[in-house]
Amino acid sequence: MANGGVIACTKAKLTTGTMLATGVFAALGGVALSTSDAQAQELCSRYVVARGDTLGKIADRAQVPGGYRALYRANRDVLYSPHMMEVGQVLTIPCPEGARAPASAETAVVQIATPAAAEPEPELSADEPIVFLTGSGFAPFTDEGLPEGGAITQMVKRALELADPDREFKVIFVNDWGAHLGDLLPTAAFDMGFPWSLPDCDKVELLSPANARRCTDFAHSDPLYQEGVSYYTLAGSPYVGATTPEELYGATICRPDGWFSFDLEGRGLTEPNVSLLWPGNQLDCWSKMQAGEVDVITYDTQVAKEDMRELGLDGQIAELSDLKGATTMHVFVPKNDPASVAYLETLNEGLAELRLSGEWFSIVREQVQATVMN
Missing domain, CATH: 3.40.190.10 (Periplasmic binding protein-like II)
Structure with a gap:
């Protein structure tokens, strides 16, 4: 089920080793910047993205007011989404309101790169695309080689299309399944992840700490399957x-x-x-x-x-x-991400419509047949 962190996206193919989903850490073989390098790139400076970096980590280290979302707003001209960045990209580290860039920051820019100053960017829209996390090797439910990415992937897509047809979204395959609940969702590298099975949360005291976290740390959609x-x-x-x-x-x-x-x-x-x-x-x-x-x-x-x-x-x-x-499969979202938790209601509305219309059953039947033919 795990294939070493290969990443793909439904709207864009990502080159392993150059494009990183934020939250995919040094397991891909790279190293993060040293402490001295990081200290040289402070507020109101620029930062060169290294393997192992995430927007959240960079924002925390640079003490960016507003965290990773503010850092994304300051770099929307170079970032495809708040969930992906390229090794070697130069990010602008925003200043606190009213602060001016220190001279040392300009020196750091010369040592790293000399990109043109970014134009002021508007605030993030409430319609910012939702980024879903899944992986391959779980046919007929999720697999890049199946039509629409497998049965569960197709259900999630259709549920959102039915409930909120104007909402943009992406589905990214990261085949290191062990990193999904451990690193990628908890650090807000992705908004939602699927498909995950849910324990009996009324008996959470019987579970190991790792399994108990599925109940204590994550909110869940209605059952998908x-x-x-x-x-x-x-x-x-x-x-x-x-x-x-x-x-x-x-x-x-x-x-x-x-x-x-x-x-x-x-x-x-x-x-x-x-x-x-x-x-x-x-x-x-x-x-x-x-x-x-x-x-x-x-x-x-x-x-x-x-x-x-x-x-x-x-x-x-x-x-x-x-x-x-x-057991039942669900979409998981971290409880500490209010935006993702709130959007579960919309997803559940779409899932209910899928079942009532009979489309849910058609998806399962067609995906099982596609798996057998492959």
Whole structure:
């Protein structure tokens, strides 16, 4: 599910290593400016974007009044959106109202670059495009290779088009799924992210801190889709026929990295009762099972069926039907971003219209067929 941070956009292709979604940190292989470099670029100066930078980090370091949104307003002539910037771009660091640029700032400009002064920019419009975050490798739900980016991607697009047809939006694919809830959404690098499964938030005390954050730190849209979660083992395995979680104790269980684990926690399928493996791709789970390194595989039912079909595993795998569960997929937004939280209401209106019109069912049917054909 994770493919190393490749980034793409529905309206513009981004070149990995030169165009960075803000919030994609030094994991892409770059380094941030040193402390001495950062100190040389203070208020009323200019700043050269380095790998690992985000508008929020730069605004905080330069003490920009109004934070990253004010920094974006001062640089709209060079920034495609508040969520993307190019390594090597020179940003204007705005002064507090009434302040004048110190002479040292002009010296810093000469050392870095000498761009023309930016024209005064208008205030951000309330209709600033919404930027959604998702990733590939989760067919039929989200994948750049599918029509409209997959079923969930298409649902989100259509819901917004129905509820607010004049609102502009972008969908960006960042294939490092582990960074979505950990860095990119909490730092306001993106407005909304999908598709994420929701634990039973009435039992948050049973969850690990990372899973509890899905309840405590994020607001959620209405359900986009209810997904089945199945358990599989090799035909002839001693775990064939298991009907309770306790019968899996002692097993080595594989679930792809980026998938939730809250259901495993609720069933006691955690260390030391079982051994858990979290490879970066679900196909690795099947390879490990065939190599005898894994006893049980568990993740989304629909995706698992497609994976088994593509791998030619028909007849070799047994599903543990009595252990099958279900959860719902949602759009997540950070609770500390009031604008994104408020816009969930509009998104939910569009989702309701999708269901009432029957278009929701058409999207699911067509996307599943497209996945099978691919």
